[in-house]
Structures are given as C-alpha cells and as structure tokens.
Amino acid sequence: MLPDFFRSLFSLYGFDFRQRAKADRLKPVLHMNASPSSSTAAAVAADAVFLERALELAARGLALTSPNPLVGAVLVRDGHIVGEGFHTFDGVRHAEVIALEAAGESARGATLYINLEPCCHTGRTGPCTQALIAAGIARVVAAMADPNPSVAGRGFKQLRAAGIEVSTGMRETEARRMNEAFARWIVSRKPFVTLKSALTLDGQLVLPHAKRGASKGTRISQKDRWISSPESRAEVQHMRHASDALLTGMGTVLVDDPLLTDRTGLPRRRKLLRVVMDSRLRLPLRSKLVRSADRDVLVFTRAKKDSPKARALRRAGVEVVRLAGRGAMSDLVEAVAELGRREILSVLLEAGATLNSAALAAGIVDKMRMFFAPKIAGFAGKRPGTASTPKHIQAAQELQNVTIEPFGPDFAIEGYLRDVYRTR
Ligand code: AOF
Numbered sequence: 001m002l003p004d005f006f007r008s009l010f011s012l013y014g015f016d017f018r019q020r021a022k023a024d025r026l027k028p029v030l031h032m033n034a035s036p037s038s039s040t041a042a043a044v045a046a047d048a049v050f051l052e053r054a055l056e057l058a059a060r061g062l063a064l065t066s067p068n069p070l071v072g073a074v075l076v077r078d079g080h081i082v083g084e085g086f087h088t089f090d091g092v093r094h095a096e097v098i099a100l101e102a103a104g105e106s107a108r109g110a111t112l113y114i115n116l117e118p119c120c121h122t123g124r125t126g127p128c129t130q131a132l133i134a135a136g137i138a139r140v141v142a143a144m145a146d147p148n149p150s151v152a153g154r155g156f157k158q159l160r161a162a163g164i165e166v167s168t169g170m171r172e173t174e175a176r177r178m179n180e181a182f183a184r185w186i187v188s189r190k191p192f193v194t195l196k197s198a199l200t201l202d203g204q205l206v207l208p209h210a211k212r213g214a215s216k217g218t219r220i221s222q223k224d225r226w227i228s229s230p231e232s233r234a235e236v237q238h239m240r241h242a243s244d245a246l247l248t249g250m251g252t253v254l255v256d257d258p259l260l261t262d263r264t265g266l267p268r269r270r271k272l273l274r275v276v277m278d279s280r281l282r283l284p285l286r287s288k289l290v291r292s293a294d295r296d297v298l299v300f301t302r303a304k305k306d307s308p309k310a311r312a313l314r315r316a317g318v319e320v321v322r323l324a325g326r327g328a329m330s331d332l333v334e335a336v337a338e339l340g341r342r343e344i345l346s347v348l349l350e351a352g353a354t355l356n357s358a359a360l361a362a363g364i365v366d367k368m369r370m371f372f373a374p375k376i377a378g379f380a381g382k383r384p385g386t387a388s389t390p391k392h393i394q395a396a397q398e399l400q401n402v403t404i405e406p407f408g409p410d411f412a413i414e415g416y417l418r419d420v421y422r423t424r
C-alpha cells in the first residue's frame with residue numbers, strides 16, 4: 001500500500017497510480033462496454049480475459065527472447081483455450097506457431113489472442129500470417145502493431161485480405177511497455193536506456209553516514225547504508241533481470257565496489273553484460289567486478305588498448321574497448337551504439353550523478369525510474385552525492401507518461417524522455 005501521506009500528496013498533483021491487480025486492470029474494459037447489449041459486454045470481457053492470458057504468457061519469455069520481442073499467443077474456440085504458447089529465442093518458433101501446433105485441427109475457426117501483430121516476413125522462421133491463414137483462423141485480437149519495419153502493419157493487412165477479422169488496440173499500453181526495448185532497437189539499432197536511481201526525499205544519492213570516512217569508529221550495518229527499502233531493491237533486481245546490460249561509471253565502482261549482477265535466480269539466455277565507463281582505465285583488478293568477470297564485463301575507455309593495465313584486465317577476463325575520446329557525452333553515444341551492434345536491446349544505467357547527467361545531456365536516456373525513500377539526508381549546503389559543479393548545464397527535460405508505484409515505504413516515479421513508438 002502507498003502510505004497515505006504520499007497518496008494524498010500525489011493525488012493533489014493528479015498523478016496516475018499504476019494499477020497492478022489483475023481485477024483492477026480489467027475494470028475499465030468491463031465498465032466501458034457494459035451496455036447496450038449484454039452479449040457484446042460478455043464478448044468484450046472474454047476478449048479481455050484471453051488477451052490478459054496472452055500477455056501473461058509473453059512475460060514468461062522475459063530474459064529469454066532478446067533480441068526478439070516478448071510474444072504470447074492463445075487460441076480460443078467456442079470459449080475454450082485450444083492451444084497457447086510463448087516465444088523464446090532459443091526455441092526459434094514464434095508464439096503463434098507454438099499455439100497452432102498445440103491446437104492442431106481445433107485451430108480451424110478459432111480466435112487468436114496475441115500481444116503483437118503476427119509477422120509476415122521470413123526471418124529465422126516463415127511468416128506467421130501464412131500459417132494462421134492456412135490453419136483457418138477466423139479472428140485475430142492483437143494488442144499492438146509490430147514496430148519491426150519488415151512487418152509494421154503489413155501482417156494485419158495480409159490477415160484482413162484473407163478474410164480474417166482483426167481487432168487491435170486492447171491492452172495496447174501494457175503491450176507497448178513490455179516490448180519498448182525491442183521497439184527502440186528494431187528501428188534504431190540503439191538500446192533502450194533506463195536511468196535508475198534511489199534517492200532520499202531531499203534528492204540525495206548518498207546517506208551522510210555512508211560517506212567514505214564518515215563512519216570512522218562507528219559500526220554501520222549494511223542495512224543502514226541502503227537508501228531504498230528491500231521491496232525497492234527487489235524491484236531493481238527485477239529490472240536487472242529484464243535488461244541485457246547494466247551500465248555504470250568508475251566513480252560508482254570506486255565508492256561502492258558493486259557486483260552488478262542479476263540475482264533473481266531466474267533463467268536468462270545471455271548473461272547480464274556489466275559495462276563500465278572508465279575513461280582512464282582505473283578499474284581495480286581487485287574489484288568485485290573484475291574478480292567475478294566471466295566474459296560478462298566490458299570496459300569502455302580512452303586509454304590505449306595495449307597498455308599494461310588493459311592487458312592485465314584482459315587477462316582477468318575483462319573486455320576492453322577503446323573510444324575515440326571526444327568527451328563524456330560522445331563517449332556515451334559511441335558506447336551505446338556499440339552495445340546496440342552487439343544486439344543489446346536494453347541498458348539499465350545505475351550510476352552516480354556525474355554519469356547520469358552526462359547521459360541525460362547526451363540524449364541516450366529513454367526512461368527514468370527514480371525510487372524515493374521517505375528519508376532526509378540533511379546535508380547542509382554540501383551535496384556529496386552530486387557532482388561539485390554541473391558539467392552539462394541544459395534546459396529542464398520534462399518526462400512524459402509519468403506513473404508512480406509504491407515499493408514498501410518507498411515510491412518509484414517513472415517517466416519517459418522519448419517515445420520509442422514515434423518514429424516519424
Ligand atoms: C519472435 N517471436 O513469437 C513473433 C515475432 O527472425 P525471426 O523469424 O525469429 O523473426 C523475428 C521477428 O518476427 C521479430 O522481429 C518480430 O518482428 C516478429 N514476430 N518474433 O521472435 C514471435 N511473433
């Protein structure tokens with residue numbers, strides 16, 4: 001539950017609270033269609049239930065589909081599910097085809113519920129539109145169009161041309177959110193970057209006693225060093241699980257010595273790539289990152305590739321990539337483009353104020369997620385969590401589609417700096 005204090009505070013400003021409970025999510029759909037005929041209302045309610053199932057199935061592919069999208073499919077005949085499936089990259093087959101194979105002959109006359117437009121091109125597999133037409137599907141309910149330029153509406157067109165009834169748009173917001181990283185990458189070949197930060201209510205990234213040297217003589221437990229609650233930190237683990245790469249800066253590595261791993265214990269197709277912006281190649285060989293490197297640590301630097309330090313890092317299993325070194329912002333643009341070339345669809349930026357502000361100024365950030373803890377750091381004047389002088393002064397950037405979600409005593413504010421679905 002959101003503490004009452006925050007609820008009243010934010011309702012004052014008219015923020016949306018994201019509804020998580022399934023029942024709550026279905027409510028608007030059911031209400032909107034409650035009249036005129038109850039049979040229409042029942043049909044819309046059934047559509048909502050089966051599309052919900054398709055979205056649930058799609059989500060099971062989390063961390064298993066990249067560089068492909070998350071897709072879940074449900075085939076329904078006479079009100080019963082006759083086949084379903086979800087895509088994983090290693091499984092190759094598309095969700096529609098898995099569902100068709102499960103349904104067999106029962107697919108004839110059935111309705112397909114799916115979160116993404118069926119494809120009409122040949123990639124690693126043949127076009128799903130043709131498979132659906134051949135199987136005699138009568139109707140398709142798809143939450144969203146495929147942002148892939150090879151599909152982009154042509155899948156729907158082919159289905160309609162074959163006499164299949166196509167409805168789109170129901171649950172579009174959730175469906176788009178689920179595949180926003182895919183949408184960014186498939187169009188631009190750049191990864192979707194989420195800037196994540198945990199802050200006190202007075203906007204600090206560091207608590208006073210967590211400052212280096214501040215705890216001299218006193219024993220501060222790890223628990224008291226955290227700004228955010230266990231619930232927020234569990235959500236951050238979930239965000240890491242959903243990401244292909246994590247990006248941080250040398251400052252954070254030197255101060256926190258973080259491991260930066262996905263500790264959800266859930267299966268993933270590729271290891272979470274841990275990436276450090278380290279212009280002077282200061283990454284300590286004894287850091288947790290280096291000691292745990294297993295072809296999953298990548299350092300972007302301006303230092304020479306064959307320096308003794310670079311060679312030592314490589315021997316320790318770290319990949320070192322040299323950047324042109326035209327400045328912090330262009331370094332970031334170059335680094336992110338390189339990650340895109342490596343089929344990294346999503347990057348979680350977990351860094352300090354300096355790298356965060358350079359990333360914002362460089363225009364690489366798509367979404368921000370700020371976890372606010374109801375704590376006051378109370379630094380008088382000095383702001384140890386922030387860069388001493390802002391290096392990248394710029395106009396304020398406004399976030400779009402802002403939502404707020406509670407995590408224990410904390411709340412997370414999420415908002416977008418770019419609409420990845422607006423390509424023109
Ligand atoms: C998927 N899984 O269930 C659906 C996809 O190279 P391919 O043949 O796997 O094609 C990948 C494209 O197919 C993908 O970019 C998307 O546009 C479309 N739909 N892809 O991986 C699926 N339905």
Ligand code: ZN
Nearest residue numbers: 094118119128
């Ligand atoms: Zn397909």
